[in-house]
Amino acid sequence: MWHLYEDVLGDQWRSLIYRKTVNKLRSLPYKVTSVEQIREMYGVGKSLVKMVKEILGTGQLQKLDNLKAQVGEIQVLGSVWGIGAIQARELYKKGFRTVKDLENYSSLTSMQRMGVKYYDDINLRIPRDEVADTEKFVRGVVETLAPGAWVNAAGSYRRGKPTCGDVDILITHPDGSRFTSLRCCTHSSHLHLLCSHQDLLARLGGTQPDMFMGIFHFQGKPYRRIDIKVYPRHVYAFALLAFTGNDVLNRKIRFLARVKFGYKLSDQGLFIRESKKKDVWFTESIPCETEREIFEKLGLDYPEPHDRNW
DNA sequence: GGGCTGTACTG
DNA sequence: CAGTAC
């Protein structure tokens, strides 16, 4: 249901609530059999209780069935990488119905084109072993470019998930002076190094040289979504935290950082908000070498990556 | 009623 | 800027 709100209706807030609630109920140590078990839960209000009640009673949810019927084929369009709710509806209006319909449509962005081309592969889950192999492979390539560099697969892989939706790789170098050579990793010239192994298919996004978002083809496996990002060492802990996620955890701690401390937390640091009269600006980042330090600065217990699946 | 993370890309 | 993605 939250997919519907995300991909078709473009209601990110309902989508978020539904997703959070499903995860919440799923993570309970018992199976929900009565609404009394959830009535008091924070973040579960009248509407959700009602929905759960209906599901428990009838085994289905009318609202969802109606929605599905209404939305029909638009959802498929909205589930393409690079196509959001608005474009999905636009395309539907123009007569497109399936992903295949989009194959020869010229007015797609490069991201959408790739999303269409590899639609089936991209939507497959990736076994974590394969992510580990990919990480190892990238590490090998990077090592030849900048010996001593750190290469870590983040994302759901790092959170210990058995399968992943994409591969998210972070790179840094403990020696700052080596960093410049490292940034080349995401430059097209060095992506060619990866390409020469017939593994990296295409470059996309990021004129900024330290990020790559694209498609990866590895060892005859299906085509996979991969992000590679290069960060300077002094920011690495923040990047690792941000791209390990999950996103709900990020939002939670960023929100807390702001309202409780007046901080701004992002993948590039922890900044103190300064203001004088109307002007607001931020300080240099509070230095943190490790994720643990970041949590400490925010007065939070350190959660292991596998405890960040919110 | 208004906020709900913060950042960067494309077009 | 809107739209999309992470």
Next chain:
DNA sequence: GCCC
């Protein structure tokens, strides 16, 4: 959607 929920919470303030």
